[in-house]
Amino acid sequence: MDARVAASLLAGLVVLLHGLTAWALVEVNMEDRVEVYRGDTAQIVCMFSSDDGIGGVSIQWFYVSRLGEKQKIYYEDATTKAVERGTPFTDRITVNVTAATGEVVLTIADVQVRDQLEFICLIKSLTDGVGEGRTKLLVFEKPDSPTIEGFQEGISIYDDLSKIGICEVKNGFPKPNITWYRNNAPLRGADDVMKVVPSITTESSGLFSVRSELSMKVTKEDKNAHFYCEVTYLVPGGTRMTETNTINITVYYPSTAVQVWVQSPKGKIKEGDSIELRCQGDGNMPSSIFTIKHQGEEYPLESNTYVIANVTRLNSGDYECVSLDTDTYEELSGTTSIFVDYLDPAVVAPAGPVEIDHGEELTATCNALSSLLTNTAWFKDGQHVSMGHHLIVKDVTFDTAGTYQCVVTVPEIDGLETMGTLGVNVNGPPEIVPPKSTDIEESFDSTVDLTCHVRGFPAPTIVWTTLDGKVLETTSEVELEDGIISVASVAVTSDLTAFCNASNQYGADAVAFKIKAKGSGVIIAVVIICILLLAILGSGLYFLYKKGKICGRSGKQDLTKDKSGKDNIVVEMKSDNTEDAILLGVNGDKQPPNHQ
Template sequence: MAVQDSGALLVGLLLLFHTWGAWAAVEVSMEDRVEVFRGQTAQITCMFQSDDGVGGLTIQWSYVIRGVERQRIYYQDSTTNEIDRHTRFTDRISVEGNGATGQVVLTIRDVQLDDELDFICQIKSLTDGKGEGLTKLKVFVIPEPPTIEAVGKGISINEEFPSKIATCEVKNGFPRPNITWYKNGIPQYNVPDVVAVLPTVTVESSGLYSVKSVLSLKVTKEDKDATLYCDVSFFVPAETRMFESKNFTITVYYPSTSVNVWVESPKGKIKEGDSVELHCSGDGNMPSSYTIKNKDEEHSDSTWVLENVTRQQSGAYECSSLDTDTYEEMTGTVNVFVNYLDPAVVKPDGPAELAIGAEMMATCNALSSLTTQITWFKDGQEISKGNTLNLKDATVDTAGMYKCVVTAPEIEGMETSGMLEVYVQSPPEITKPDSTDIEETFENIVKLECKARGFPVPTVMWTTSDGKVLKTASQEETKDGVLLSVTSFKVTSDVMVFCNASNAYGTDMVTFNIKATTHTTTSATTTTSPTTISSTTTTISSATVKPETAIPPKRIKKEGSGVIIAVIIICILLLAVLGSVLYYLYKKGKICGRSGKQDLTKEKSNKDNIVVEMKSDNTEEAVLLGVNGEKQPTSDQSGEYLDVQK
C-alpha cells in the first residue's frame, strides 16, 4: 500500500515538473487596456519569450464573446498565417511580426463602439507549452455640452417637500457621462427631505449614452442669492474631462417680517403744490397686497401719488400688507408734513398818497411754517430788507410801485409777493423834448407829443399862438405814471404850439416852434409901368425875371408871431387915425387952400389914396395898405421902391 502511494507521488512529481517546464517555456506579456476614440485605429501588442524558434511556434488571436466564448480572428504557424473569414474583424485587422522578435501587433482599423471587447493573444510551442495574455479595448466618444433648464416660477420656502429646481442633460457620450449638481460651488447629493437628485440614463440607437438629471431642493431664504449649475464628467483616453453648464439663480419667495412705507419724492421737505409719491414694501418677496391710507383717504396699491398737496394732507400715512400665502397682515407708518407759505399781506392795502416832504411806513408779512426772509424792490432794484418799509421826505421820485418778496430759504422756489402803489401829490412836470424847433413842409401834417407827470394825473391842453385849441389825437397813462398826450395838425404857416399841463397843485407848459417851408417858381418876365395917383405919385421900376427860372425855397418870416401881429395891427390903426385927420382937415379947407366943401371923393381912386409900402427884408414881398387899411393890388409889388407924396 505504501509502495503504491510512493509510485503515485513520483508520477505526480514527474508530471508537475513536465508541466512547469512547458509553462516556463512561453511567457506572454500584454497591456491591461488599450484606449481609442471611435473611428480611430487601435494597436494591441503581444510580447512573449520561448525557447523554441519561430518554426516551433503557433500564434493565435481571438476575442471573448459574452465573457466566456472565444472567437478566433487570426492564426499563424511555421507554414501559414491567415485572418479568419466571416468575423466582424475580417476586413479591419492586420497582424505584424512572425514571432522572431518575440512580439506581434494586432491592428484594428475604424474602431466602433461594439469593438470594446477583451482580445486574447495565445502562443504555443512544440513542446506543448503555451502562454496567453489579454488586453481590454476601450472605446470613447466625447458627449455634447450639457444643457440646463431651470423652472420658470418662484419657489416658496413654505413648501413641505423639496421643489424641482432645474434639469441638466448631456447627450451622446461613451462611456456613460456623469452629472453632478452644485450650489454655491458645493456638490449636491441626495439628502432626505432636503436634496433630491434623480438621474435618468438613455441608450441611443447609436449605442451612445444620454443622461438627464433633475435637482429638487427645499429652499430657504438664503437660497434667493444662490448660484446653481451642473457639470458633466466623461472619460477619454488616458484622462477624465468635464463640461460645466451656465450658472443660474432661482426665485425664492419668502414672507415679510416687517413693512416699510416712505416718501419716494420729493427728496427733502415738502411744500404745498408738490406731487408726493409714497411707496410701501415688505422685507419679504412673497406676492402680497398693499393698502396705503391716511385719516381721510385710502389707496389699494404699493405706490400712491398725491397731486398738488395742501397742508390739510399733512399727517400719518399707514401701509398694511397681506401675505397671500400665510394671510398674515403687517403694517408700517410714515409722517408727512406739508410746508406752506401764505400770500403776502401788505399794509396799507391800497394805493397810498403822500404830500411832498411827508413820510410813511409800510409793512409786509406772510404766514409760513418755515422761517421767512422779506425783501422790498422798486423798479427791479432792491431797496430794503425786513418786513417794514420806511419812506421819508417824499419827493416826486418817491412815487411808484413797490414790491415785497417773501421767501422760505429752506425750500427752493417757495416764494410769494405783494405790491404797494405810492402816489406823491405834486404839480405837473413836463418832460422837455430834445428839440422844440420843428421844420415841416407847407400843408403837411405834423405830430407832437407831450409827456407830463404829476399827481393827481394832470390835464393836458394843446393851443396855438393865434388862439386856436388843437384837438388831442390820443392820450394814455404809462406804467410809470406819465401822461402821454399826442396832437396833430396841418401846417399852413409858421406857428407856436403850446402844451399846457395842469392839476390842483400847479401848471407847466412847453412851447413848440413850427417853421413852415414852401417852394415857388416864376414862369415869365414881368414889366410894370409907372403909375400916377392924384397928388401922390408912385414910381415903380421894372423888374425882369428870366422865364422858367426857379426861385429857391423861401422861408416865411415869423410874421405870424404874436408880437409882429400886434405891431401890424397898431400900424394899421395909426394909419386909419392919420387918414381920418387928413380927411377932416381937407373938408375944412385947411390943406392946399381948399375948403372943406370940396368933394374929397372925386376921383378918389386916383387922387386921394395914400399908399404905404411895407417891405420884408428877407422875402422882398410888399404889402400895400390904403389910408383905410385896405390892401392894394399886388401887381405893382414886385420889389420896386414906392414914393409917397402929399
C-alpha cells in the same frame, strides 16, 4: 495540399527526427488595457518569445464577445496569413509581425463603442508549447456640453419637495456622472429635504445620455443661492470635468418686518408736490396684501406704491403701512411721518393803490405766513429797491409813483414763493418832462407831430394852443402811471409857436415849441422872378412882331401880282420906329396905326 495539413505533416516530421523531446517554452506579454477615442485607430501589441524561434510558431488573435465566447479573427504561421471572415473586425484589422523583436501588433481602424472588448493573443510552437496574453480595449467619447434648466415658478418655504432644475449631458462614453452643487458645495441630504432622480438613455450610436432632476425643500437662505451641475467623464489616461451655467430660484417667504418711506420727492415737501410712498416688507409672499392708513382712512397699494397728488398741509401726519398674509392671516406694520411745508399768499398793507403827496414819506409792509423762515424783497419796474418786510421811501417824487412788487421766498425750498403788489400815486402839480428839443425846423407845407410828456396826479388836462390863441387838435393821448403823454399834429405853412398847456387841481405847467418853416422866402422870390421873366418875354415878342420876324412879316418885301388882280396887296415896313410904320391895306389904302 491544404496549407494547414502541410504544416501538420511538417511538425510531425520534426518530431520523428528529434525523437522524444520536451515542449518548447513560449512566453507572451501584453498590456492590461489599450485606451482610444471612438473613431480613432487602436493598436494592441503582443510581445512573445519561443525556443522554436519565430519560424516555428503560429499566431492567433481572438476577441471575447459580450456573451463570453471566444471568437477568432486572425491566424498566421510560417506559410499562412488569414483574416477570419464574417466577424465585426474582418474589414478593419491588420497584423504586423516583427521577427527580430517578437512583436505582433493588431491594428483596428475606426474604433466604435461596440469594440470595447477583451482581445487574446495566442502563440503556439511546433512542439505544442503555448503562450497567451489578454488586453482590454477601452473606448471613450467626450460628451456634449452639459445643459441646465431651472423651473420658473416661485417656490414657497411652506411647500414640500419642489422641483429646482434639470441637468442633462448627451453622447458620452463611458456613462458621464452628474453632481449637483449649491454655492460651490455638492448637495447632500436626506430624502425628505433633497432628492436627485437620474435617468440614462443609450443612444443608437451606443453613447450614453444622462439626465438628472433635483428636488428640494427650500429655505429663506436659498433666495440668493446659485445652483449648477458638475459633469465628470473618462478620457484616455484620466478623468475630466465640466460645469453648467448657474441658475437661481425664486423663493417665497413671509415678512418679519415692514417699512414705509417717501420715495419722492427727496428732502422737504411743499404744498403742490406729488408724494410717492413706498411700502415693503422683508418677505415676498404673493399672498401678502399691503395698505396705507392715514387719519382713519385706508388706501390699497398698487405695486407697493401710493401716490398723493397736489398735497396740502392737511396731508401732513403719520402714514402706516400694513402687510396682511392671507395664508397665515399674520399682520405686520410700519409707520412714517410726513410734514408738508407751506407759504400763504403775500399780504401787502396798505392794500393800495395809495395816494401820497409830493415830498411826503411812503411806508408799506409785506408778509406771508409760512412754516419756515422767509425772505422778502421789493421790486419796481423789475429793479430791486428794498429788502425786508417793510418798504420806506422818504421825500417821494413823481419817480416814486408806479407799481411795487414784493416777493416772499423760502430759502430752504427752491420754488416756494409768493408775490404781492402795491400801486402808488404821488399827488402834485403837473410837471412837463423836458422834450429833447423845442426848436423845430420842418419843410414848408409838411406836418410835424409834437409830443408832450406830463407827470402829475391826478392826471393833468392838456390843451395845445398857438401863439395867437388858436386851440390845436390833440392827435393821441396815453395815460401812464405817473402822468400823460399827449401828441398834437401841426401843419407847417409858416413859422409858428405851439404851446403844451397842462393843469390839474394842484397847479399848471407849459412848454413852447417853435416851428420854423423851411423854404418860404425862396418860393416868393421864384414867383417874382417868374413874373419878370414873363414881362420880358412879352416885350420881346412884341418887338419881333414889329420887326416882322413873326406872323409872316420879313423886313421890306414887294409882292407883285397881276396888276389886273383885285386882290393885289403891297406891304411895306420901314425900319424906323414902330409908331411911324404904315400898313397898306387892300387896293393900296393907307391904314392908321391903331388898326394894326
